[in-house]
Amino acid sequence: MTLTAAILFAQAATALPAAAEAPMPTGEAMTSRIEANDARLFWGFFEGCDPDAVADLVHPDFRMVHDLVGLPLTSGQQMLDQSRERCAARAPGGENEGYRNRRLLVPGSRTIKPLGTWGALEEAHHTFSEWRGEELGWVQTGGGRYLHIWQWMPEEGRFQLLESLSLDHGPAPQYPPEGAG
Structure with a gap:
């Protein structure tokens, strides 16, 4: 055995054990983590307007598919x-x-289902509003449906958003509904 090989063998034998991988949560634990991630994610990208506060939720390989514009985002960094x-x-x-x-x-409207022990699928409907000043306040401008694929990162013990399918966008429904009295 050469000296280099002996040194490498000795280093491998004394190396610290790898950090234990966390098993993906299931049931209510999985659901509550996805719900919390969803709330943080949308706050950071919409009303809170602080994407850096939620950057940890976005997988580097993130992509978004949108019914109105196709493939607007192809990475978490983008x-x-x-x-x-x-x-x-x-x-x-x-x-x-x-x-x-x-x-x-x-x-x-939300459902969350496991994708084996790899991740979870979240599906829900949401609405969008814009602030129109003190006189009008928040005005609903539309809505849609989304499916999020959350990948479990066992080394980190957390979920990250890998893919977003954003569908069924449309105008805000009339409120109160026509004929309501």
Whole structure:
């Protein structure tokens, strides 16, 4: 055995054991983690306008498929960069200074299902609103449905958003509904 091989063998024999991989949570534990991630994610990219606060939720290989525009995002970095630009435009002196929008989950519309021990599928409906000033307040501008694929990262013990399918976008429904009395 050469000296180099002996040194490498000795280093391997004394190396610290690898960190234990965390098993993917199941049942209510999985559901509550995905729900918390969803709330943080949409706050960071919409109303809170702080993408850096939620960057840890976005997988580097993230991609988004959208029914109105096709494939608008092909990486987690692209998603973060575009959001930073939009948030900067809302800041004082920006071209959209003062713009505010909000995303709200439609209560009762969410389902979360495991994808083996690899990840989870989240599906729900949500609505979008824009702030129109003190006189009008928040005005619902539309809504849609989404499917998120959350990959379990066992080395880190957390889920990251790998893919988003954003579908069924449309105008805000009339409220109160026609004929309501």
